[in-house]
Every structure is written in C-alpha cells, then in structure tokens.
Amino acid sequence: MIKTDALIIGAGPTGLFTAHQLKLIGLNCEIVDNLDKIGGQCIELYPDKPIYDIPAIPECTGEELTKNLIEQLKPFNIKFHLSERVDQVKKVNDNWNVQTNKGTEFSTPNVIIAGGVGSFEPRKFAPKECANYENKSILYSVKDKYIFKGKTVSIFGGGDSALDWAIELSKDSKVNLIHRRDEFRGAQLSVNKVNELKEIGKINLYTKYQLKSVNGKNKLENIEIISDNKEVKKLDTDYVLGFFGLIMQLGPIAEWGLNIDKKTVAVDTEKFETNQKGIYAVGDICSYPGKLKLILSGFHEGALAARACFKLARPNEKYRFEFTTSSKTIKDRLGVK
Secondary structure (H helix, E strand, C coil): CEECCEEEECCCHHHHHHHHHHHHCCCCEEEEECCCCCCHHHHHCCCCCEECCECCECCEEHHHHHHHHHHHHHHHCCEEEECCCEEEEEEECCEEEEEECCCCEEEECCEEECCCCCEEEECCCCCHHHHHHECCCEECCCCCHHHHCCCEEEEECCCHHHHHHHHHHCCCCEEEEEECCCCCCCCHHHHHHHHHHHHCCCEEEEECEEEEEEECCCCCCEEEEEECCCCEEEEECCEEEECCCEEEECHHHHHCCCCEECCEEECCCCCCECCCCCEEECHHHEECCCCCCCHHHHHHHHHHHHHHHHHHHCCCCCCCCCCCCCCHHHHHHHCCC
C-alpha cells in the first residue's frame, strides 16, 4: 500500500502542473495514467500541433509543452505509474483506497482527476473500406507531421484541429480541406487564414462535401467526395486526416459516485472539489458555469485544487500562502539558491 498526500489521475499538462503545485506547497503526490507515456492528449493526439494559448509562450507544440512541464517537475522526483488504469476508489475511514488494474494500491486523503475527457477514441469515417488504410494512409491524429512533406493531404473536419492542421501542413504539402458545412466551428482567426490560403492556391477548399469512397490497390491512391446535391469529385491524395472529435468514455470513473453530467464531472469553483469530499476534478473532465476547455484554465484549476488538498493532508497545520519570488522554503524545494 502506497501512502501519499494526493494521487493524481492523468499525466497530461493539467495533471503535471497540478503535481508541481502540490510539491511547491510541501505535499507528496504520485501520478497514474492509462497511457504508456507522459503527456496525455497533447502527446497522444497532437504532439506536433502548434498551441497558441499558453501565457508568455507565443507558440509551442504539444510535445514541447510536455517536455517543459516535465523539466519543471525534475526537482521533485515524482513517481509515475504509467499503463495503469484506476479501477476502484473506496472510502476507508478518512482516506480513499485506490486500486489500479495492475493491483497497485494507494491510500490518500486526496484524489485529483485530471484525466482529460476520460478514455477516448476518434470518430471515424463511415465507408467500411477506410479500415483497410487506417494507421497507414488514413489517420485520426498527427504524431509526425514530417511524413506529409511534399505529399497531398486531404483533411476532413470543421473544428480547430482540422483548420490548424490545414494551415500548418500547407507550408510543405498540397492540402485539400473538406467540410460537410459552409460554416466552420474553429476560431475565426483560423477560418480567415484558411480563406487567405485558399485565395493564393495553398489550400483547396471543398464545403458541403463528405467522403464517399477511398480507392487504391497496394496503397491509397484517391478518394471520392460527394456534395449535398450529389455531385461527386475524385481527388488524388496520399493521406487522409479525419478530425471529427472524440467519442468519450468515462470508464470506471462513472462508478465512483460522482455527480456526472454529459460525461463531465461537476465541481465547485473554490476548490474544484466534486460531490465527494477529497475528490477533485480539473481540466477537460470537470464542468462548472463559464467553463473554458483551455490548457491555461486547467492550470488555474489545478493550482486551486492543490491548495485545497493541504487541509485534508495536513489537518493540524495551517496553510500559509507564499510568493515563489520571496519564499525561502519554496526556493529550497526547487533547489534555487
């Protein structure tokens, strides 16, 4: 049985920064993640995708953000339990008894769920023959953008991921962007940029079209797209990218007695605590009025949840807020002279 002041479920950016905040105020913590690597969705879904909404960082990729967060945690030597899924959470006296699918057990007064949207898989293309090309020429995430260099890429979707990748890949590839509607769901700045690139011939834009079929012998050669008025176009392409969002599965979290609505966990905005005392939810998994699903919002939520953990972990001590710029105690923890 591993005893710790707090257990974080999820090793994505929000979970990593929450761990930093816990250690900064002198609490111990360990991190469990179902994936085999640190970084969560940033690494699994868009390691090369540019991120523009991290304060003081004009642009970085998911991989770069993860590396920086790991570097920030180095002074604390935090223990990670990767490729493990939390299956059971039970109250035992004043602590939570947490068990993983590999038999690891924790005893802790605080559990922080930072697991993104839970277990997830991408929504896929309807034509059955697409399965023959999956993970080869048909992809639902980008792990290495350099494989597309000099190739023709057909991107389907109308959200931020589709728009961002169309813009990014148009620098070195021929890009077809296909969306079933005239209007896009992504940021207006990105929509404007796509239209600019269309005007100068860097992106071929097809709206009110959907995928009809994929064709090729040993490899993907072309696709057919069909419009709302049944017009069919054949497009030569090397790769197809589909960005239709994720099918979210909460998994075992759904059995923990939490207040769940539309696959998210309701929390207060003071401590980001759920309806279960000592269980918190931060990042994409939590919901509250005015919630913004941004990484920077997750950082804020994690910082407040970490400080709420202090009361349960150290009931006989009074938490005293200290600025990192002036606190000798915090500097000692960071190894700063």
